[in-house]
Amino acid sequence: MTNLNRRQFISVMLTASGALLVGLRPAVAAFQPKVPIDLLGEALTSLGAFVRIERNNRIVIGARGCEIGQGVITSLPMLIAEELDADWNRVRVEQLPYGYEIGPDGETNRYGPQGAGGSTSITDGWKDLRQAGAVARWLLVEAAAQHWQLPHDRLATEASHVVHPDGTRMPYAELAERAAGILPPPEPVALKKPEQYRVIGKPAKTVDARAIVTGRASFGIDAYMGGALTAVMLRCPHMDGSVDTIDDTQARKIPGVRDVFVIDGPVPGSAFDTNLAAGVAVVADDTWAALKGRSALKVTWKPGPWAQESSAALEAKAAEALKGDGVSVRSDGDMAAARKAAKRTLEARYQVPFLAHATMEPPHALIKIEPDRALFIGSLQSPGGASTVIANLTGLSRDKIEIRMTRAGGGFGRRLENDYVAEAVMIAKKAGKPIKLMWTRDDDLRHDFYRPYGLHQLSATLDRKNQLTGFAHLCAATSMNYRIARKKERPPGQGCLEADDFPAGLVPNLDKRFFSLESGMPRGPWRAPLHTFHAFAVQSFIDEIAYETKQDAVELRLKLLGEARELDYQGHGGPKFDTGRLAAVLTRCAEAIEWKRRRSDGRGVGIACHFTFGGYAAHAFEVSMDGRDLRIHRAICVADIGRVVNPLGVDAMMAGGTIDGISTALNLAITVKDGQVQQSSFGDYAIGRMAQMPHEIEVIVLPSEREPSGAGEMGIPSVAPALANAIYAATTVRVRRLPLLAELNRRL
Amino acid sequence: MPQANAKIDKAPAAAVVPGPIELTINGETFRHTGAPDMPLLWYLRDVLRLTGSKYGCGVGQCGACTVHVDGKAQRSCLLPMSALSGQTITTIEGIASGDDLHAVQQAWIDEDVPQCGYCQAGQIMATVDLLKRKAQPSDADISQLTNLCRCGTYPRIRKAVKRALQLMAEAKAAEEKAAEAKS
Numbered sequence: 001m002t003n004l005n006r007r008q009f010i011s012v013m014l015t016a017s018g019a020l021l022v023g024l025r026p027a028v029a030a031f032q033p034k035v036p037i038d039l040l041g042e043a044l045t046s047l048g049a050f051v052r053i054e055r056n057n058r059i060v061i062g063a064r065g066c067e068i069g070q071g072v073i074t075s076l077p078m079l080i081a082e083e084l085d086a087d088w089n090r091v092r093v094e095q096l097p098y099g100y101e102i103g104p105d106g107e108t109n110r111y112g113p114q115g116a117g118g119s120t121s122i123t124d125g126w127k128d129l130r131q132a133g134a135v136a137r138w139l140l141v142e143a144a145a146q147h148w149q150l151p152h153d154r155l156a157t158e159a160s161h162v163v164h165p166d167g168t169r170m171p172y173a174e175l176a177e178r179a180a181g182i183l184p185p186p187e188p189v190a191l192k193k194p195e196q197y198r199v200i201g202k203p204a205k206t207v208d209a210r211a212i213v214t215g216r217a218s219f220g221i222d223a224y225m226g227g228a229l230t231a232v233m234l235r236c237p238h239m240d241g242s243v244d245t246i247d248d249t250q251a252r253k254i255p256g257v258r259d260v261f262v263i264d265g266p267v268p269g270s271a272f273d274t275n276l277a278a279g280v281a282v283v284a285d286d287t288w289a290a291l292k293g294r295s296a297l298k299v300t301w302k303p304g305p306w307a308q309e310s311s312a313a314l315e316a317k318a319a320e321a322l323k324g325d326g327v328s329v330r331s332d333g334d335m336a337a338a339r340k341a342a343k344r345t346l347e348a349r350y351q352v353p354f355l356a357h358a359t360m361e362p363p364h365a366l367i368k369i370e371p372d373r374a375l376f377i378g379s380l381q382s383p384g385g386a387s388t389v390i391a392n393l394t395g396l397s398r399d400k401i402e403i404r405m406t407r408a409g410g411g412f413g414r415r416l417e418n419d420y421v422a423e424a425v426m427i428a429k430k431a432g433k434p435i436k437l438m439w440t441r442d443d444d445l446r447h448d449f450y451r452p453y454g455l456h457q458l459s460a461t462l463d464r465k466n467q468l469t470g471f472a473h474l475c476a477a478t479s480m481n482y483r484i485a486r487k488k489e490r491p492p493g494q495g496c497l498e499a500d501d502f503p504a505g506l507v508p509n510l511d512k513r514f515f516s517l518e519s520g521m522p523r524g525p526w527r528a529p530l531h532t533f534h535a536f537a538v539q540s541f542i543d544e545i546a547y548e549t550k551q552d553a554v555e556l557r558l559k560l561l562g563e564a565r566e567l568d569y570q571g572h573g574g575p576k577f578d579t580g581r582l583a584a585v586l587t588r589c590a591e592a593i594e595w596k597r598r599r600s601d602g603r604g605v606g607i608a609c610h611f612t613f614g615g616y617a618a619h620a621f622e623v624s625m626d627g628r629d630l631r632i633h634r635a636i637c638v639a640d641i642g643r644v645v646n647p648l649g650v651d652a653m654m655a656g657g658t659i660d661g662i663s664t665a666l667n668l669a670i671t672v673k674d675g676q677v678q679q680s681s682f683g684d685y686a687i688g689r690m691a692q693m694p695h696e697i698e699v700i701v702l703p704s705e706r707e708p709s710g711a712g713e714m715g716i717p718s719v720a721p722a723l724a725n726a727i728y729a730a731t732t733v734r735v736r737r738l739p740l741l742a743e744l745n746r747r748l
Numbered sequence: 749m750p751q752a753n754a755k756i757d758k759a760p761a762a763a764v765v766p767g768p769i770e771l772t773i774n775g776e777t778f779r780h781t782g783a784p785d786m787p788l789l790w791y792l793r794d795v796l797r798l799t800g801s802k803y804g805c806g807v808g809q810c811g812a813c814t815v816h817v818d819g820k821a822q823r824s825c826l827l828p829m830s831a832l833s834g835q836t837i838t839t840i841e842g843i844a845s846g847d848d849l850h851a852v853q854q855a856w857i858d859e860d861v862p863q864c865g866y867c868q869a870g871q872i873m874a875t876v877d878l879l880k881r882k883a884q885p886s887d888a889d890i891s892q893l894t895n896l897c898r899c900g901t902y903p904r905i906r907k908a909v910k911r912a913l914q915l916m917a918e919a920k921a922a923e924e925k926a927a928e929a930k931s
């Protein structure tokens with residue numbers, strides 16, 4: 001067993017067989033108090049941490065991931081079901097809780113990695129969950145071998161049955177009890193060959209779709225607890241500001257309001273490891289009473305150290321910063337010499353705004369703290385982080401903190417931060433009651449860990465044959481490496497500029513530098529963090545070079561990528577970047593959009609490609625202007641993410657990523673004035689609606705035998721540049737600032 | 749607080765005077781004695797624990813809270829309880845008949861629409877309403893669905909609307925056939 005803890009797997013078995021010996025069932029209680037009842041069953045039918053077999057031969061598989069819409073509640077159990085040879089149509093999936101425990105070797109997680117970030121769920125599961133399924137299958141076959149007195153390797157399995165050489169089929173259910181008493185093999189079990197796959201690679205629908213469409217799926221925000229009060233916060237609108245005066249007389253008169261008190265914010269400049277902002281908590285019987293209480297508060301604020309910050313000032317600061325030296329992120333050859341020798345140098349600046357995550361389900365938390373334990377229910381991306389935050393604030397040991405994971409109404413990186421968990425704990429401690437904390441949409445938009453703001457300055461040096469001889473990428477940005485405890489260990493351009501991204505390794509002279517900007521805005525990862533952030537600049541600029549040098553924009557990219565080969569890639573998604581795979585998605589995308597065909601009627605076509613977290617994607621759009629609006633006539637997304645586990649899920653991620661990309665590129669920006677975020681609703685942070693979107697996203701996933709990468713984030717970085725390039729082709733207006741629509745309309 | 753909201757057997761005449769508010773939700777009658785300005789959304793969620801209707805914005809912009817009031821799609825975050833006396837409400841929990849899903853729900857499963865799923869109750873309620881108003885909605889009609897989906901499921905919603913039409917047509921044909929066979 002690779003990543004999974006073998007001792008854990010075995011101890012379950014031993015308890016199970018122990019139970020058999022003494023004829024008691026202590027195993028059920030000892031088995032795992034955190035396992036939901038549905039998955040608990042009898043220890044005698046549980047094979048490891050993920051699999052239970054019911055008497056009717058239905059297989060119950062535990063899903064360990066944070067389901068934020070990326071489909072892991074379906075795709076991760078598929079990996080187990082494949083190697084277990086379970087009948088997928090009869091599998092029932094149950095969400096597992098957070099599996100932290102303190103074992104003989106110290107801290108461990110009985111389920112392996114459970115967070116959702118960096119598109120790693122499938123790559124992790126590929127390593128350990130298949131093995132978990134294979135071990136469970138091995139135990140069942142071994143049980144059948146003992147029963148039939150046949151050698152293990154003469155038996156086969158199919159659709160939740162072990163098959164005798166004479167064709168007799170025995171349901172797993174009849175073998176489960178015996179299997180639970182067998183020790184797993186000491187060595188990893190051999191996994192299936194791809195040609196044996198029956199589940200992997202076959203389209204599987206969302207396992208809990210029925211619960212979703214009937215309104216019965218439980219999201220974090222849907223959890224209630226007897227005795228809990230509902231809290232909302234009035235947070236200081238000024239970054240790092242604090243409460244000056246409070247008049248809560250009217251608020252306390254609202255029926256149902258129980259208490260009003262101040263919650264302090266973090267010390268300005270300190271690491272963000274608790275809550276995000278100071279404010280006043282209103283604690284009430286229900287959400288409505290709490291909200292009314294909040295509206296009735298009269299609070300004045302001390303604006304704090306960032307009172308002067310504004311988007312305009314930040315822009316000026318960025319331009320100023322670029323005049324300095326910055327910090328080198330990567331330097332190849334001699335860019336200064338290339339500039340001197342150049343026949344021609346092209347330069348352009350691109351700007352990307354702060355972005356909010358705006359998860360459809362806003363942050364929320366339900367927490368109950370007792371002297372010796374705590375229970376948390378809520379939507380998360382980092383249950384480990386939540387557990388740590390709760391432990392730090394309560395002094396409880398992490399194994400005394402139960403975290404129930406739920407379906408989450410979107411993540412996009414917002415829930416990698418656990419500030420709202422901390423806030424709920426702080427309120428619950430003061431209130432002395434279990435607390436259900438609710439954030440409203442304006443809370444969410446005004447208090448986020450925003451995708452960084454950045455100004456990119458790109459230069460290209462060309463020789464007399466218009467060959468690209470050098471490439472410089474200077475980026476001035478509000479780094480994501482900000483107010484975090486382990487700041488020193490992280491690269492300066494974190495979340496903004498990746499050393500080995502395109503076109504690193506493809507041009508002889510390269511200069512990549514980062515210029516850090518001071519800002520009071522909290523920053524954090526936003527879906528495909530640095531990739532959405534800089535691919536817009538790089539892939540737009542490549543398009544500009546193509547136009548300026550009268551080359552075909554696809555051919556120029558292919559020429560740069562050159563022969564198919566692997567280049568070193570240090571960042572997340574490495575260790576290698578395969579130029580051939582990027583060329584292949586680009587070529588396929590160009591074919592699909594009929595790149596070479598001339599358009600009339602004011603239509604234009606744009607294309608872009610990018611490598612993100614081990615996956616390759618290209619986008620192409622055909623657009624035209626319709627008054628002030630952009631019409632997208634065709635939208636193509638081509639991806640190579642290695643072997644596909646669930647084609648339906650990957651299609652959803654690519655189409656969804658593309659739409660997220662369109663909505664964000666066209667419409668969205670968070671701006672600051674007087675040290676306050678200016679957006680506060682879907683009115684001024686206008687997530688795209690149906691009418692703005694293409695009717696179809698044509699998703700093409702290239703078949704691949706390679707190890708799978710994830711799919712959650714690859715479908716977005718190349719969207720904004722492909723759209724900007726299409727807009728240029730349609731209008732000859734080069735938009736170098738996001739969001740595109742506002743800037744385009746300003747320029748048209 | 750919740751005790752006052754016990755189910756009662758049948759709906760008396762709609763009250764116009766201040767006082768308890770009685771309304772029918774998914775076929776059952778409820779009496780609300782709490783804050784009259786409480787939006788229906790919070791009554792459904794916090795009081796009745798019917799959590800299928802979701803909070804997304806509270807100001808009518810996202811549609812996650814869509815329910816039917818006397819058969820028409822409405823954003824429940826904007827509806828104070830005081831305006832609902834005697835009204836008939838259907839939520840996402842109430843559109844299936846027993847185990848038989850509504851055609852729109854079934855279509856949503858068939859087309860595998862949900863990603864995070866949070867907006868989908870509202871999307872389904874809005875679509876059921878659309879199909880009541882337009883028996884054969886055009887692409888432009890479908891574009892009039894204004895419910896937000898942060899995950900970008902719009903193309904599959906489009907397909908699912910068409911799938912629902914097909915399912916409804918099939919059900920109708922089957923019904924007619926059965927009626928014919930009877931006569």
Ligand code: FES
Nearest residue numbers: 804806808811825
């Ligand atoms: S919550 Fe009602 S429209 Fe958004």
Ligand code: FES
Nearest residue numbers: 864865897898899
């Ligand atoms: S499915 Fe996530 S918001 Fe629509």
